[in-house]
Structure formats: structure tokens, C-alpha cells
Amino acid sequence: MNEKILELLKSKDYSALKALLAGENPQDIASAITKLDEEQIPIVFRVLPKELAAEAFVEMDPDGQELLIKSFSDVQLKQLFDELYLDDTVDIIEEMPANVVKRILRSTDLETRCQINELLHYPEDSAGSIMTTEYVTLRPAMTVEEAILRIRRTGIDKETVYTCYVTSSDSILLGVITVKDLLVANDDAIVGDIMDTHVIYAETNQDKENVAREMAKYDFLAIPVVDNEKRLVGIVTFDDAIDVIEDEATEDIEKMAAILPSDKPYLKTGVLDTWKKRIPWLLLLMISATFTGQIITNFESALAGSVALTAFIPMLMDTGGNSGSQASVTIIRGLALQEINMKDILNILWKELRVSLLCGVSLACANFAKIMLVDNLVFHNSVSVPIAAVVCITLVVVVFCAKLVGSTLPILAKRIGFDPAVMASPFITTIVDAISLLVYFNIAKLMITNL
Amino acid sequence: MNEKILELLKSKDYSALKALLAGENPQDIASAITKLDEEQIPIVFRVLPKELAAEAFVEMDPDGQELLIKSFSDVQLKQLFDELYLDDTVDIIEEMPANVVKRILRSTDLETRCQINELLHYPEDSAGSIMTTEYVTLRPAMTVEEAILRIRRTGIDKETVYTCYVTSSDSILLGVITVKDLLVANDDAIVGDIMDTHVIYAETNQDKENVAREMAKYDFLAIPVVDNEKRLVGIVTFDDAIDVIEDEATEDIEKMAAILPSDKPYLKTGVLDTWKKRIPWLLLLMISATFTGQIITNFESALAGSVALTAFIPMLMDTGGNSGSQASVTIIRGLALQEINMKDILNILWKELRVSLLCGVSLACANFAKIMLVDNLVFHNSVSVPIAAVVCITLVVVVFCAKLVGSTLPILAKRIGFDPAVMASPFITTIVDAISLLVYFNIAKLMITNL
Numbered sequence: 028m029n030e031k032i033l034e035l036l037k038s039k040d041y042s043a044l045k046a047l048l049a050g051e052n053p054q055d056i057a058s059a060i061t062k063l064d065e066e067q068i069p070i071v072f073r074v075l076p077k078e079l080a081a082e083a084f085v086e087m088d089p090d091g092q093e094l095l096i097k098s099f100s101d102v103q104l105k106q107l108f109d110e111l112y113l114d115d116t117v118d119i120i121e122e123m124p125a126n127v128v129k130r131i132l133r134s135t136d137l138e139t140r141c142q143i144n145e146l147l148h149y150p151e152d153s154a155g156s157i158m159t160t161e162y163v164t165l166r167p168a169m170t171v172e173e174a175i176l177r178i179r180r181t182g183i184d185k186e187t188v189y190t191c192y193v194t195s196s197d198s199i200l201l202g203v204i205t206v207k208d209l210l211v212a213n214d215d216a217i218v219g220d221i222m223d224t225h226v227i228y229a230e231t232n233q234d235k236e237n238v239a240r241e242m243a244k245y246d247f248l249a250i251p252v253v254d255n256e257k258r259l260v261g262i263v264t265f266d267d268a269i270d271v272i273e274d275e276a277t278e279d280i281e282k283m284a285a286i287l288p289s290d291k292p293y294l295k296t297g298v299l300d301t302w303k304k305r306i307p308w309l310l311l312l313m314i315s316a317t318f319t320g321q322i323i324t325n326f327e328s329a330l331a332g333s334v335a336l337t338a339f340i341p342m343l344m345d346t347g348g349n350s351g352s353q354a355s356v357t358i359i360r361g362l363a364l365q366e367i368n369m370k371d372i373l374n375i376l377w378k379e380l381r382v383s384l385l386c387g388v389s390l391a392c393a394n395f396a397k398i399m400l401v402d403n404l405v406f407h408n409s410v411s412v413p414i415a416a417v418v419c420i421t422l423v424v425v426v427f428c429a430k431l432v433g434s435t436l437p438i439l440a441k442r443i444g445f446d447p448a449v450m451a452s453p454f455i456t457t458i459v460d461a462i463s464l465l466v467y468f469n470i471a472k473l474m475i476t477n478l
Numbered sequence: 479m480n481e482k483i484l485e486l487l488k489s490k491d492y493s494a495l496k497a498l499l500a501g502e503n504p505q506d507i508a509s510a511i512t513k514l515d516e517e518q519i520p521i522v523f524r525v526l527p528k529e530l531a532a533e534a535f536v537e538m539d540p541d542g543q544e545l546l547i548k549s550f551s552d553v554q555l556k557q558l559f560d561e562l563y564l565d566d567t568v569d570i571i572e573e574m575p576a577n578v579v580k581r582i583l584r585s586t587d588l589e590t591r592c593q594i595n596e597l598l599h600y601p602e603d604s605a606g607s608i609m610t611t612e613y614v615t616l617r618p619a620m621t622v623e624e625a626i627l628r629i630r631r632t633g634i635d636k637e638t639v640y641t642c643y644v645t646s647s648d649s650i651l652l653g654v655i656t657v658k659d660l661l662v663a664n665d666d667a668i669v670g671d672i673m674d675t676h677v678i679y680a681e682t683n684q685d686k687e688n689v690a691r692e693m694a695k696y697d698f699l700a701i702p703v704v705d706n707e708k709r710l711v712g713i714v715t716f717d718d719a720i721d722v723i724e725d726e727a728t729e730d731i732e733k734m735a736a737i738l739p740s741d742k743p744y745l746k747t748g749v750l751d752t753w754k755k756r757i758p759w760l761l762l763l764m765i766s767a768t769f770t771g772q773i774i775t776n777f778e779s780a781l782a783g784s785v786a787l788t789a790f791i792p793m794l795m796d797t798g799g800n801s802g803s804q805a806s807v808t809i810i811r812g813l814a815l816q817e818i819n820m821k822d823i824l825n826i827l828w829k830e831l832r833v834s835l836l837c838g839v840s841l842a843c844a845n846f847a848k849i850m851l852v853d854n855l856v857f858h859n860s861v862s863v864p865i866a867a868v869v870c871i872t873l874v875v876v877v878f879c880a881k882l883v884g885s886t887l888p889i890l891a892k893r894i895g896f897d898p899a900v901m902a903s904p905f906i907t908t909i910v911d912a913i914s915l916l917v918y919f920n921i922a923k924l925m926i927t928n929l
Contacts, residue, residue, distance in 0.1 A: 246717035276727035284807035316793035342767035356735035
């Protein structure tokens with residue numbers, strides 16, 4: 028599409044450009060526009076039909092949006108923001124610098140401005156911050172025919188019409204009814220009789236991840252959001268829920284890899300910002316490795332006496348780290364998906380205990396065979412049987428400790444109100460390293476008398 | 479809810495039980511039923527209204543479903559499966575043992591059985607495997623009034639009616655139209671005139687993750703699936719897309735932690751199965767640590783001369799591993815979300831190069847200060863300045879190498895058709911460990927003359 032746009036821009040054939048773009052999806056138009064030169068963007072944007080222009084605008088990145096807003100006259104700005112859904116307007120305002128925000132707010136009418144301000148005041152991760160205030164409400168006394176008529180009259184600028192909310196005159200949420208229910212019902216049935224009164228709703232301050240998972244669980248297109256007097260104040264739609272679920276997965280993955288979460292895509296983040304997201308954990312983990320170093324220093328004499336012992340340190344540390352992170356990551360994801368609860372902790376411990384013994388013993392056997400066949404016969408390292416035994420016994424103990432630490436720490440973190448995702452590989456690895464070395468050297472001292 | 483159900487079961491007050499359950503959501507009923515005793519489940523299930531029973535059945539876990547199916551007469555089984563959507567039936571069949579599958583297939587009519595068999599034959603991760611064949615089709619010549627009438631007549635047992643598909647008489651997909659479009663249009667408008675002909679569709683063999691992301695990108699409620707002659711054969715609905723997105727995130731997280739992906743929740747997986755998912759990578763990674771051990775053995779004399787050098791091995795290995803996995807995990811997630819493409823590789827390398835220098839230098843400075851102040855003054859380890867210098871220079875080189883390896887391996891893996899997620903922390907750590915030690919010992923030999 029991009030080449031065609033450039034061609035038509037060059038030949039100034041704007042009517043052909045208009046025809047070309049009118050058939051495209053807003054998402055594709057947005058990504059095509061972003062690739063144009065700065066001075067071409069407003070030209071292309073102006074040939075778009077009003078509604079499509081608004082939809083494409085929402086899909087652009089903040090830099091492109093800012094550029095466009097600055098190129099607009101006040102009238103054009105007003106036209107654009109009249110077309111936008113309120114939740115999208117709020118999302119855009121949150122990304123813009125103060126002077127642009129002022130222009131946007133000036134271009135909206137008083138009522139909209141009040142609603143925007145209200146939405147802006149919900150905490151960042153709350154249901155309120157992602158809800159929209161545009162939805163269809165019905166009254167319980169309406170007939171199906173009246174309800175359908177109301178949807179047909181008012182639905183045109185609502186984000187979703189497929190789930191309608193039945194409220195009392197003071198906005199208390201009484202029930203929900205889907206357009207499908209209305210369409211398959213008789214014209215003269217009463218909304219209050221056929222609506223679903225067992226409504227599952229979210230509260231404005233509820234965590235948005237929570238709300239999104241609830242929606243995924245119940246397969247909801249939209250979920251109503253109520254204030255603390257059970258008055259309907261907004262809805263969260265499925266497209267925002269999908270975004271929340273994707274973002275939360277990304278955030279967890281970043282935390283698990285010892286990165287501070289960022290809300291910009293990788294290629295859009297500057298070098299300095301990337302550094303800022305990565306260096307804190309690297310520093311902290313580096314400093315905490317002091318303990319591991321200290322353990323080695325304390326066993327200096329043992330190591331000087333047998334360098335063969337040193338050669339197995341990396342293998343023991345890595346295997347411990349990997350075993351621990353397998354357990355921790357499984358538990359962290361289970362907690363995030365709400366498959367695992369606090370009360371399962373004994374269950375989990377009992378299971379990890381058995382898994383860790385199975386893993387530890389199989390690794391120890393494989394390792395003993397490897398030392399005897401590969402290290403001694405192929406590489407001629409002459410590792411003595413006692414040292415091989417020390418390494419293998421350590422393996423069993425290390426895998427056991429690693430699995431226990433890996434499975435309990437995330438749960439404990441959650442218990443005391445921390446994010447379990449932080450208790451993933453790098454953190455566990457540092458703890459398990461120290462355990463591995465302590466176990467290793469003590470077993471070595473115990474079993475090899477001349478150390 | 480559970481206590482109430484138990485109470486009513488005890489007093490055999492089935493009509494009160496029926497009234498209680500009729501107002502609940504199928505998901506909640508399913509989870510309540512699962513907690514009951516085996517002989518209570520069929521009793522509770524039988525008091526549910528037909529449609530609700532089917533919806534709750536779909537939400538139960540395979541063990542509960544199997545138990546129920548076995549307790550049903552053939553007539554009851556037929557009634558149940560008549561209520562189910564075809565894609566749910568196929569999902570259930572995939573989980574059941576052969577003898578149960580036979581009973582289910584016997585209870586469906588010939589046409590349904592053919593459709594089930596067809597759906598069962600799509601590859602496991604394809605769009606075809608998650609699509610449903612129940613949707614509303616319209617013809618281009620219909621008026622809006624006729625279209626709405628058709629939806630009202632046929633929509634009752636379709637999974638979604640909100641997106642309708644306009645097809646020619648030989649099932650070729652011509653356009654889509656939403657119920658919202660129909661509701662806000664005039665009664666006598668022609669479907670062919672107002673439908674959207676720029677249809678985004680999936681193909682039966684397309685990867686389901688791909689399709690789900692496409693739907694998330696375009697905010698689709700449903701996406702049509704066509705065969706290779708562009709005939710409409712099914713649709714994928716948003717609830718299945720959300721499940722795919724969650725499952726794929728879980729799978730990637732598992733792979734990143736060196737676990738073979740499993741499709742059962744943690745608490746439902748047996749000890750032996752958990753072991754089987756975890757041991758292959760542990761074994762492989764343990765065996766590959768042979769190289770790191772070999773490097774240490776080769777530098778035996780250097781290490782015997784200065785145990786202080788050994789004390790920094792864990793810190794260097796861990797920092798290298800953490801730096802590498804930060805880069806690899808960022809790239810892996812970027813690739814999964816399609817934010818990063820093959821052609822960005824030079825961009826990424828140039829960026830990681832600068833980030834790695836920033837990280838490396840800041841870590842080296844912090845580490846030098848730490849060695850001088852903490853190790854020497856607090857712990858009295860007497861680390862000489864040359865050794866501190868060797869450690870800090872090694873840090874810079876190791877972080878540099880780790881970031882480059884971490885950012886390029888996932889992209890190369892994708893290039894040659896491997897799953898990038900496998901190139902995460904554990905794998906990168908093993909490679910970076912070997913690099914760290916080689917760099918460390920060689921710099922030490924170069925800078926400290928008496929080694």
C-alpha cells in the first residue's frame with residue numbers, strides 16, 4: 028500500500044488516494060501513515076473520511092498523533108475529537124505533553140471535559156482507567172421493540188451496542204441484556220422480564236488485570252463498571268481486555284528477566300531508557316554475588332588443594348539455577364492465571380519435593396556416568412571417584428533446595444504483597460548459587476578427608 | 479454457593495436447588511460442581527435447565543466431563559450434545575478416551591458427525607482447529623429488513639450473530655456486515671451496498687497464534703476462515719482468541735524457563751509428567767556445562783596460583799547470564815508480539831551494542847568501588863588492584879558479548895525456523911558462561927604476569 032500512496036502523493040492525485048484509503052482498515056492506514064515524511068502525514072490524513080480518520084488516528088503512535096494535532100486548526104481538532112470514543116481520548120491525553128493536552132481539552136465541550144477529567148483521575152491500573160462511558164442503557168419497563176428502536180437510534184456512536192445495560196432512573200445497575208437476546212425475543216416481551224439479573228460487574232478501583240481475566244473467564248464482550256453505590260459509570264470492552272492481558276504477560280516476562288517493565292515497544296525505546304530499565308537489577312544482583320564470592324574465599328584452602336573441585340562449580344550453579352527457575356516460573360505463571368492459590372502451598376511443596384528428588388537423582392546418575400566416561404576417558408581429567416561422588420550428591424541436594432526455594436518464594440512474595448514475578452530466575456539463581464556452593468564445599472570437606 | 483448446594487442436596491430440595499442454580503453463571507456452576515462428590519455431580523447436573531447445563535458442561539474439566547458422560551443415558555447424551563456449539567464438542571472429543579468418543583459420535587446425527595470429523599483433521603495449531611462452523615450468512619441482494627429477520631430466525635443457536643458473513647451461492651466470502659451496521663441502517667438498504675468488502679480473513683492452515691494476534695490488532699469479535707478456494711468454512715470467535723493468546727504467553731514463558739510446554743494447569747499435572755517436562759533441558763544444559771568445566775581445568779595453574787580469581791567466577795557468570803537473558807527475553811517477546819522483524823537486526827545490534835557498553839561500564843565502576851571498599855576494607859580479602867582491574871575489564875567485555883549473543887540468537891533461531899523462545903535465559907547462560915570464563919582467564923593471563 029505504501030508505494031501506491033507515495034505514487035499518488037507525488038502525482039497529487041488526491042481523489043485516487045481517497046478512493047484507495049477508503050477501503051483500508053484503520054490499523055493498516057495508521058501504520059502506512061507512520062512511515063511517511065512529516066510533511067506528507069497531514070496531507071494524507073486530510074483526504075480520509077471523518078470517521079476513518081478518527082479510527083486511524085487512535086491507532087497511530089503518540090509521536091505521530093502529536094505531529095498531527097500540531098498541524099490541525101482548532102476547528103479540525105474539534106472535529107477529530109468529536110469522532111473519538113471517550114476512552115481513546117483519555118488514552119491519547121495521557122501520552123501528550125501539557126500544551127497539547129490544553130489544546131485538546133479546549134476543543135471539547137464542557138460535559139465531555141468533565142467526563143475526561145473524571146476518567147483521568149482513576150488510578151493507573153484500575154478498571155476506571157480503561158473504561159469507556161459510552162454504552163447503551165435500557166429501562167426495565169421497555170418492550171423489546173422499544174429497546175431495539177432505542178439501540179438503532181442511539182447506538183451509532185457507542186463503542187459496543189451488543190451488550191445493553193438495564194438501569195433504574197438513579198443509574199443503579201439492574202441487569203444486562205444482549206442484542207442477541209433482544210433479536211431472538213418477541214417484539215412485545217418486556218426487557219425487565221428477559222434481562223439477566225445475575226450481573227457480573229467490576230468496580231472502578233478494581234485492578235484492571237483482574238477485570239480482564241474475569242472477562243476472559245466469562246467470555247464477556249463487555250463488563251459493566253460500577254461505583255461504590257452500585258451506580259453504572261462505565262464499561263470495559265473486550266478489545267481493551269485483550270490489550271491488558273497481553274501487556275501484563277509482557278510485563279511479567281520482563282520482570283522475570285530482571286528488567287523493569289516498560290510500556291513502550293523495544294524499537295521505540297531509547298538507549299538511555301533501555302539502560303535505565305536494565306541496570307538496577309544487574310547492579311543489585313552483581314552486588315549480592317559478593318556472598319557467593321565470600322563463600323569461595325572461605326573455602327580457599329579446600330579449592331587450592333583440588334582444582335578439580337573448581338571445575339564443577341559452573342555446572343552445579345547453573346543446574347541449581349535452572350531447576351529453581353523452572354519451579355519459580357511455573358508457580359509465578361500459575362499465580363498470574365489464578366490457577367494457583369495461597370492455600371495450595373502444601374500441595375505444591377509436596378509435589379515439588381517429589382519432582383525435585385526425581386530430577387536430582389536422574390541428573391546425578393547421568394552426571395556420574397558422564398564424569399567417568401567423558402571427563403576421564405575422553406578428556407583425561409582423572410576425576411577421582413570420591414570427587415565424582417561429592418559432585419553427584421551435591422547435585423541431588425542442590426536440585427532439591429532449588430525447587431523448594433523456587434516454588435515457595437513467589438508464593439511468599441505474593442503473601443506479603445509483593446509481585447511474585449520478581450522472584451524469578453535471576454533472583455532465585457543468586458540464592459541458589461550461595462546454597463549450591465555451601466552444600467558443595469561442606470559435602471566435599473565431609474567426604475574427602477585430606478581437604 | 480457451595481454450602482448452599484450441599485445443604486439443598488442433603489434436604490433433597492431439588493426445586494430450590496434448581497431456582498438457586500438457574501440464576502448463576504455457567505462458569506461458576508462448573509467450578510461448584512467440580513467440588514462435589516462423584517455421586518452428587520449427576521444429580522445437580524440434572525436439575526439444570528438444558529441450555530445452562532450445556533454451557534456449564536463446556537466449562538468443566540475433562541475428568542468431570544468424562545464422569546458425567548458415563549452417567550448419562552444415550553438419550554441424555556444426545557440432548558446435551560445437541561445443545562453444544564460444534565467447536566466445543568470438538569474440544570471435548572479431543573480430551574476424551576476412545577470409548578467415550580465413540581459414544582459421543584454415535585449420539586450425533588450424520589451431518590454433525592461429518593463436520594466434527596472435518597474439524598478434527600485440521601493440524602493442532604491451525605485456525606481450522608479452533609474455528610466453529612456455526613455462523614450467520616447473508617446474501618448480498620437481501621435488504622436490511624430481510625437480513626435482520628434472518629438473524630432473528632436463525633441466530634438462536636449460533637455462537638455469534640454480531641458479525642454476519644455475506645457469501646455468494648457457492649460460499650465464496652464477499653463481505654462482512656455487523657449487526658450494529660444493520661441496526662443503524664435503513665430497513666430498505668441493500669446488504670451488498672453497505673457491507674464491508676475489504677474483508678480480513680484467516681486461512682484454515684494458518685497458525686492460530688497468528689490469527690489471534692490479527693484479531694487483537696483489528697479488535698475483531700470474530701474472523702472468517704476460508705479454504706484455499708476462498709470459500710467460507712468457519713469463524714474464530716474472540717473468546718477462543720483470548721484463550722490462544724494466554725496459552726501462547728504461558729507456553730513462551732515455560733520455554734524461556736527451559737520447561738517443555740504443557741497444556742495442563744500445574745496442579746493437575748502429575749509428578750511424573752512434571753518431571754518429564756523439566757528433565758530434558760536440565761540434562762542437556764548440565765551436559766553442556768562440561769565445556770565450562772573444561773575451560774577451568776585448562777586454566778588450572780592460573781587458578782591454583784590465585785584463589786582470589788576463583789572467588790569472582792560466580793559473579794561474572796551470573797552478571798553475564800543476567801545481561802544476556804535481559805536482551806534475549808526482550809527480543810523474544812518483541813518477535814512474539816510482531817513488534818520486531820527480521821529486517822530490524824542491524825538496528826537491534828547497534829542499539830544493544832550501545833546499551834551493553836553503558837551497562838558494562840557502569841557495572842565495572844560499581845564493582846571496582848565495591849571491591850576496594852567492601853571486599854578489602856570490610857571483609858579484609860586483600861584483592862590486589864590488578865585483580866580488581868582484571869575483573870572490571872572482564873565485566874565490560876562479558877556484558878558486551880552477553881548482550882550481543884542474547885539479542886542475535888533468538889533472531890537467528892527464528893530465521894532458521896526454530897522457536898525463538900528456546901533461546902532464552904538457560905541456553906544463553908550456558909553460552910555466556912563459557913565466554914565469560916575464556917575472557918576472564920585470558921585477560922588475567924595477559925595482565926598479571928606471574929600467572
